[in-house]
Amino acid sequence: MITAYHHPDFAAPIGDHVMPMRKFQLVADAVRTAGLARVEAPAPIGEDDLLRVHTRAYVDAVRGGEPRALAESQKFPWSPVLHPSVLLTNGGLLAAARRALRDGAAAAVASGFHHAHADHGEGFCTYNGLAVAADVLVAEGAVRRVAVLDLDLHYGNGTASLCPHRPHLYNCSIYGNDYHRNQPFRDVSVVRHEDGVNHRSYALPNGSGRAAVLDALARGTADLLAWGRPDLILYQAGADPYREDPYSPLDLDHDDLRERDRWVFAWTKQVGVPIAWVLAGGYTPDVAKVVGVHVGTFEMARAVLGSTF
Ligand SMILES: [Zn+2]
16 A cells, blocks of 8 residues: 655744645545545754755744744745644655555655755745655665656746755656746746756646646656656645646646646556656635545546555
8 A cells, every 4th residue: 555644843834825735635645535545744844954955044944933034935924833744745745755666656645845955945835855765765765866746726936956966866847837826936937947957848828628737747758767767756636736726727637637747657657767746736616626636636646556555
């Protein structure tokens, strides 16, 4: 059975906010009840490991709350429990990555990573656990190369910004590109999309459906393998490409997103690379629809990889 890492304290109390923090608990409960995963609590990530990616000034700001603009650069109201909560979500991602290397697949019921830069947060992302996990596992000699497959609606600009100095890390970001409707992410969307040897991006035109996503996956993974065969895939299984999401200009329903996930798991199985996934974004006001996308990812993992557990 797949192991999913979750901790009740993943959800920092941020009040009435577009980011539905309660989805973490709802997804963990749903996959446990359905027998789709065993749910375990991760340890918080060590601050030494955070500092492999993030600057001391930024980490100090998030921990202590000052300077406040930097502490809240990810667009969450700062409180003393914010830092402990993101240490846990980043610890969950690292635990899932380690588990995937052992079991073939694992998940962290967490989100909030791919917009985070070395020295600040953006777009509800405080620390970039994707790059942190890659750096930790490479430093330990557990892997040589890690690839991020990012299918959140939004471009993974934080991860891309961390790639140029990390030849062991690859970022493939397949994103929806309606800049005008994505108002809360305007600061993210205007970032230049400068692809490099180990960070490539693929824009989905407005109205894209299943065929466009699967075509982008085929192109994106071919480019990824041309870079090199990774020892681990970190998958951002975003729920915000969903057609009812307030930010989404795409035309993807639950079945389309399940086919996306099926394609991803079948590909990792075919190339024989372990996969650890995280929830990534999802803002549909009816949170049950967000949870449905994330539970679908677990169902497809079991359908495709079940025999390997
Ligand atoms: Zn997103």
